[in-house]
Amino acid sequence: QVQLVESGGGLVQAGGSLRLSCAASGRTFSRYDMGWFRQAPGKEREFVASISWSGTSTYYADSVKGRFSISRDNAKNSGYLQMSSLKPDDSAVYYCAADYAHGPLTIASSFNYWGQGTQVTVSS
Numbered sequence: 268q269v270q271l272v273e274s275g276g277g278l279v280q281a282g283g284s285l286r287l288s289c290a291a292s293g294r295t296f297s298r299y300d301m302g303w304f305r306q307a308p309g310k311e312r313e314f315v316a317s318i319s320w321s322g323t324s325t326y327y328a329d330s331v332k333g334r335f336s337i338s339r340d341n342a343k344n345s346g347y348l349q350m351s352s353l354k355p356d357d358s359a360v361y362y363c364a365a366d367y368a369h370g371p372l373t374i375a376s377s378f379n380y381w382g383q384g385t386q387v388t389v390s391s
Contacts, residue, residue, distance in 0.1 A: 276385030289363030297341035371373035
């Protein structure tokens with residue numbers, strides 16, 4: 268089992284950047300695929316980006332391609348989401364998720380372990 272804690276959210280102006288971090292507890296984080304999802308008020312949770320356990324495969328939502336970059340450091344039991352060229356539409360609570368079942372990495376149901384979320388607010 269793994270526990271996840273996100274950090275790095277905050278308030279940023281449009282066009283700015285933020286780097287989210289996801290710290291995982293547990294010795295087997297390196298075997299877990301990891302993803303980032305977000306949920307804005309009144310909207311459903313949506314996929315943002317994901318990375319395979321080995322780091323060799325990454326996936327992005329069309330809305331963030333070219334602006335966001337997902338990475339991980341298994342030696343540090345951590346994952347990251349570098350967000351650039353932020354837009355007001357990127358405002359949401361961002362959640363880190365992980366799982367070892369190696370299901371499709373673009374859907375929330377593939378992930379059974381979730382963090383508590385970190386708020387990202389982009390002002391215009």
